[in-house]
Amino acid sequence: MSAGTAGAASPAARPEKLVVVGAGSWGTTFAKVLADSARERGVPAPEIVVWARRPEIAESITRDHRNEDYLPEIELPRCLTATTDLAAAVTGAGLVVLAIPAQEVRGHLPAIRAHLDPAAVVLSLVKGLERGTDARMSELCAEELDLPAARFAVVSGPNLALEIARGEPTATVVASTDPAAAEWIATRTAGPYFRPYTNTDVTGVEICGVVKNVIALAVGICDGLGFGDNSKASVITRGLAETTRLAESLGGQAGTLAGLAGLGDLVATCASPLSRNRTAGRYLGQGLSVAEATARLKQTAEGMKSVSAVVDLARRHGVEMPISEAMNAVIAGTLDVDTLSGLLLSRDLKSEGRT
Structure with missing residues (x-):
């Protein structure tokens, strides 16, 4: 049976090696x-490998x-090692964590597929x-890895990396369609400061994680324009x-x-100065161009990269x-931030109950 065609595997059959593809902050x-x-669980430290694009990061x-x-x-932790060899990192891993920008995922999946263990779970951050x-990451993995839904999971929530x-x-x-897979991951992430909850709503969790970055851009622009908390709270609420x-x-x-994954992540991303997307929005509100804001960030603000796909998806499904x-x-x-205030809440008057 190939790596892609295996369904849900017994946790006992899953290698304990854990791999994170991406050496950014998260x-x-x-x-x-x-x-x-x-x-915290008092078990021997598993083999944990981080794949890094840059050799100097891997070495450090x-x-x-x-x-x-x-x-x-x-x-x-001293048990962490890093490598620039993606094949070596993925080989023999029971958990492969995707922690790279969304626009880079597809390009890395063929190499992952070639070395993916038949029992491995792929986890998207x-x-x-x-x-x-x-495409959402669950759809990309299903397509490019031939990965059954039971071997895919996603983690999302109010998770600012530095904190x-x-x-x-x-x-x-x-979240995973297979509760056992979600529980297996939850067990391996639970600790004194990190509390995972599980559910089966992969689609909902993924969409929450995507759109909250777009809303955080809007809140950041409000901040950069000097708008107060009423404006930002309104954008957060209508963004939800x-x-x-x-x-x-x-x-x-x-x-x-x-x-x-919904309200919790939205509040954290829109309120925290650590949020890359809110920071990017603030730069835009202060008059920087998209290129200038991106250069100053030095990291990917997914909201800026994904917003066109969010809008396209919404239009295709008739969602306002x-x-x-x-x-x-x-x-x-095509829109100057100085003219933005009239558009952020620009829907026809209606009852709040009609979302």
Whole structure:
């Protein structure tokens, strides 16, 4: 049986090696979460490998137990190693975690498929849609890895990487259509500062993680324009309504939107100065161009990359998303941020109950 055609595997048949594909702030932090969870459970540290694109990052993680580019001053567990060899990293892994920008995922999947263990679970930390196809990461993995739904999971929630790396408490959601797979991941991530909950609403969790970045851009622009908390709270609330409409149109569950992956992540991303998407929006509101904001960030703001796909997906499903539409126009350069205030809440007057 090939790696792609195997269905849900018994956890006992799954290798204990854990791999994180991506050495940015969240990928590196998640590798730390995996190591700290093992220590908290009192089990021997599993083999945990981080794949890094840049050799200097891989060397620093392995030799110095640091990733100063993305997690300054955070000491990483000594059981973590890193490599630039994706094939070597994935070979023999029971869990392959995707922690790279959404637009880069498809290009890495053929190499992953060639070395993916038949029992492995693929876990997405990615909060974006692929431009051109509007594909969620679950759809990409099903297509490119021939991966059954029971071997895919997604993690999303109010999970700002630096806070978690510092050991500050947070909760998250692990979603998989196979509850056993979600529980297996939850067990390997639970620890003194990281509390995973499980559900089966993969679509809802993915859409929450994608659209909240777009709404955070809008909140950041409000901040950059000098608008107050009333404006930002209004955008957050109506942004949640937009997210709900899109998620439910795709089969997501309303309860997910009210939980950690929905409201929780939206609040964290829109409120925190650590949020890349809110920061990017603030730069835009202060008058920087998209290129200038991107250069100053030095990391990917998924909201700017995915907003066109979000809008395209919404249009195809007949879903009204005025805030996302406005953000798409700003990123495309067809709308000036100074004219934005009248468009952020620009729907026909109606009862709030009619979302």
